[in-house]
Amino acid sequence: MSAGIQSAAYRVSAARWKLMFLLALWVTLFLLLLPGEAILSLKIWVASWLPYAQMLDESSVTDNSDKWVHFSLFAVLGALTARIWSGHRAHSAALLGLVALAIGTECIQHFIPGRSASFGDFAIDIVGLAAGSIVMQMRERRAAPARLSASGGGSGGR
Numbered sequence: 001m002s003a004g005i006q007s008a009a010y011r012v013s014a015a016r017w018k019l020m021f022l023l024a025l026w027v028t029l030f031l032l033l034l035p036g037e038a039i040l041s042l043k044i045w046v047a048s049w050l051p052y053a054q055m056l057d058e059s060s061v062t063d064n065s066d067k068w069v070h071f072s073l074f075a076v077l078g079a080l081t082a083r084i085w086s087g088h089r090a091h092s093a094a095l096l097g098l099v100a101l102a103i104g105t106e107c108i109q110h111f112i113p114g115r116s117a118s119f120g121d122f123a124i125d126i127v128g129l130a131a132g133s134i135v136m137q138m139r140e141r142r143a144a145p146a147r148l149s150a151s152g153g154g155s156g157g158r
Helices: 003-032 036-049 053-058 065-085 089-109 119-150
Strands: none
Touching: 003 065, 003 089, 065 089, 065 119, 089 119
16 A cells, blocks of 8 residues: 555544544533433433343442443543544643543533532543543554554564
């Protein structure tokens, strides 16, 4: 593959990753800023689709479901941030922006009916952000030698 075609393919790929980041950011903001009543309605709707939902609700499995949601949302954002900007100064700036987002959403939740600000949610947001970023960076480091040898840049085979 010529360098020009590879460069164009990389730009398309980078644009898709950035679009996925923006979508994940929108979903995160949407879910974290919903009023409490809407969250309850959403939980009931999801539970109506799950087999054995009543058994799950009666057990203690769903007690910390909000923490898992916070962790998952920010893990996805952290992973996408690492995928898009890893190795660039922008990566640190993006992570700091997401920390500010975590603080901001918790502060705003204080003013949303049926919601409350929680240091525990903020802490889980940061843990999810770090976990997603670290996992993606490890994946990228593991994949880098394979990409290098596939493009003919490695010394193997010469």
